[in-house]
Amino acid sequence: MYGTTHGKKRAGVLAASLSGLLLAALPALPAHAATAATTPANTGFESGTTGWPAYSAGGQNAASFTEAGGHTGSTRLSHWSASAYKVETYQYLTGLTDGTYTLSAWVRSGGGQNAAYIALRNCGSAEQRTDLPPTANGGWIRLVTSVKVTGGSCTISLNSDAHAGEWANFDDIAFTPGATGLTVKGGDLSTLPKNEAHGAVYRSASGTAGDAMSLLKSAGMNYVRLKVWVNPADGYNDKAHVLAMAKRAKALGMKTLVDFHYSDAWADPGKQNKPAAWAGHGYAQLRTDVYNHTYDVLGALKAQGTTADMVQIGNETNAGMLWPEGSTDNWSQLAGLLTSGANAAKAVSSGTKVALHLAKGGDNAGTRWWFDNAVAYGVPFDVIALSYYGYWHGPLNDLQTNLDDAAARYGKPVLVAETAYAHTLADADGLENNIATADQLVSGYPATPAGQAANLRDVMNVVEAVPGGRGLGAVYWEPAWTAVGGSGWDPADPASGNAWENQALFGYDTKLLPAANWFSHR
Secondary structure (H helix, E strand, C coil): CEHHHHCCCCCCCCCCCCHHHCCCCCCCCCCCCCCCECCCCCCCCCCCCCCCCEECCCCCHHHEEEEECCCCCCEEEEECCCCCEEEEEEEEECCCCCEEEEEEEEEEECCCCCEEEEEEECCCCCCEEEECCCCCCCCCEEEEEEEEECCCCEEEEEEEEECCCCCEEEEEEEEEECCCCCCEEEEECCCHHHHHHCCCCCECCCCCECCHHHHHHHCCCCEEEEEECCCCCCCCCCHHHHHHHHHHHHHCCCEEEEEECCCCCCCECCECCCCHHHCCCCHHHHHHHHHHHHHHHHHHHHHCCCCCCEEEECCCCCCECCCCCCEHHHHHHHHHHHHHHHHHHHHHCCCCEEEEEECCCCCHHHHHHHHHHHHHCCCCCCEEEEECCHHHHCCHHHHHHHHHHHHHHHCCCEEEEEECCCCCCCCCCCCCCCCCCHHHCCCCCCCCHHHHHHHHHHHHHHHHCCHHHCEEEEEECCCCCCCCCCCCCCCCCCCCCCCCHHHCCECCCCEECHHHHHHCCC
């Protein structure tokens, strides 16, 4: 789970749904060593297990040991045994000044354990945990978790409850003052009005019928992302629907991220088609079109008292927008179009954050190339937004490398503006799903409710670990787009289906799935 913002289990909610959390807490530690100090010792395990005793109620202390192959240096701590085991490796700190502290650790794991996590416990407040993700590619991932220390002491705890042969590695431990957290815990609800119009039903996990946005808000979602098309054939995702959805969101106390596609239908890396009304316009007129359209929608939101909190100027603009004039083949013109949109957003409200959005979650070289050009051409922006789908964009350690580098290189906060994962491989509407077969899945994350929940949890963990507090959060893509007749992907074809219903946060029984609970952690 993910840090102080998200590290504490809400009582009883997740225990029944996530296999990694079914284990009860390990037994209380034995008496603490007299050598306890205010800072952890041997944080890179270069002195073996010195300062890091192991504890196992089952006498399996030997499952905790050091060996060659550290994240840095030559040595790491490992948990492994040829038979099933439970072990905790810990270090007790005392003499601390009361306040909030963050534990950071570099980890790897083969996955499959009943539980594997880093934690801060016995700190005078509720224990905080962050679960280890499976890292089948062998890459190290940095995790964080934070806790409020009262009483001057705290225990750093590295835990495994594993089956025979399952392993975890730990290295480069740090314990520092300060907190971690996520500001954005969002969902893209753009298709919700169309789904509702075609009879979609939504229920809580216990089966009580309700409004999808309210159910997600109750689960902890605090941001609603809404896409804007210029003149869509089905009349949805237009200005009027965005205004209505923003009212609903703000009435629930939620913030809004407005996503301009600058098209009449989907804009993404493979297509950035001009809206029909702009089809014959050249570059100069397109700059005016972008400014006026952006200003009109955002101005109307402000006028009704629902000023946008964040805005995307373009959607997944890997190769530009408003082709051909705004292609990355002509960066000066793309920069001009992006700048027009950003300037319009700031003219409506200087407090609205401007995000630029790519579908390059695990592609650091591609992200650098694009944003280096944006900076060189003077495009103003506040947030770097990236789509990340593990089945398309690489392993979590690639996402972490990219987020960390982008935040440092450009001095901006980073946001995973889209992510999703399957809760089943079954199809509910006859249109083959984007993720339909087992070979498409990410290793370590089955297409089950628990697998979906773990995937979202781990993406959030990686965002939260971005140094300097620059990891804003994550937005789940279309959690309420379930399979109902008439609410298909093509605005010009009422018979089109939905290739994403098996990645929604509502199951085929209409009930809210366990993954939604990861939004609820403080």
